[in-house]
Amino acid sequence: MYLLIPLAFFGIIIFFSAFFIVKQQTAVAIERFGKFHSIRNSGLQLKIPIIDRIAGKLSLKIQQLDVIVETKTLDDVFVKLKISVQYVVIKTKVYDAFYKLEYPHEQITSYVFDVVRAEVPKMKLDDVFVKKDDIAIAVKSELQDAMLEYGFDIIKTLVTDIDPDQQVKHAMNRINASEREKIAAQFEGDAARILIVEKAKAEAESKRLQGQGIADQRREIARGLEESVEVLNKVGINSQEASALIVVTQHYDTLQAIGEETNSNLILLPNSPQAGSDMLNNMVASFTASNQIGEAMKKQNKKKDGDDK
Structure with missing residues (x-):
């Protein structure tokens, strides 16, 4: 009677150990007496206790594996590349993935190291x-x-990071900064040149x-x-006298304008009472002499042209 209780308890344990559950997107390898027996997929599964065992899952x-590879480029620059490999176990080749390859990550x-160190030194x-x-x-x-x-399918590979040596990055940053400063200087020079050209155009237009x-x-x-001379001619004043009279009139107008300026320090010499009369007489005499000289030169030129013919 006392032996039945342990046996019953042991039997219950054996019974429940025959059942196991496989999660979704998981495969389980079953071995019988140490030898591969079957692959079980998701759901409630049954195995023979003691005889069968779960070898692995x-x-x-x-899945994704990130690999960092350090190598050298064609121009002797050391660079680190981060390669992300996305892979999956093929459902129909779970046996190969489990038994043929022990460490798939390694x-x-x-292979990633081999390919990267073969390709990058060419660039x-x-x-x-x-690239x-x-x-x-x-x-x-x-x-x-x-x-x-080995039962693995490579979904995608990505070069997610390229990290040159620190000194090289500093040099590249300096080159980029110098290039941008050069472009900025060109733009500033163009702007200054445009301002100068436009200013010159504005000044030329102003002068025009x-x-x-x-x-x-x-x-x-x-x-x-001309109109003043014509009016004076109508009242019997010839052109020389009219021109002189106009000049004298402008002279007195100028004196009047200067006199109206309270802060003016200008002094006109000579400025005697008879200065206007003397100026008028001198100008009439000058205009008359100028006309006589002009008439004489015309007669001389006509005579010369007659002798040449």
Whole structure:
């Protein structure tokens, strides 16, 4: 009677140990007497107690392995590349993945090192950044062929980081900064040149308008003088006397304008009472002499032209 209780308890343990549960996206390898027996997938599973045992489990989810490889480029720059490998166990090849390869991470890492150190030394540092996708494709191609035999499928490989030597990064930053400063200086020079050109154009336009204004002013003055002479001629004053009279009138107008300035220190010499009369007589005599000289020169030129013919 006392022996039945332990036996019953032992039997219950044996019974429940025959059942086990496999989680979703997981595969379990069952061995019988140390030899592979079967692969069990997700769900409630049954095994023979004591005879069968769970040898191990494999995840069927996509996994990622990050590998950091240090190598040298064609232009002798040491650089570290971070390669991310996404892989998965093929459901139909769980046996190969479990029994053929004991350490898949180390195997994948070895292939990544081999490919990267074969490809990167062929490139210059700038090309490594530009052609990182080519490096990733080369790594995937090599891994796909090698790991398929062991039951692993390579989903994707990515070059997620390129880290040159610290001194090289400082040099690259200085080059970039110098290039940007050069571009900024060019833009500033262009802006300054545009300002100078526009300022010169504005000054030229101002001078043109100023000259045009002076020409218009002189044209109007000449027209006014012409009209004044015509009016004086009508009352019996000849052109020489009219011109002299206009000049004397402008002289007295100038004196009047200067006299109206309270703070003016200008003194005109000579400024005697008979100065206006003397000025008028001198100018009439000067205009008359000038006309006589002009008439004489015209007669002389006509006579010369007659002798030449």
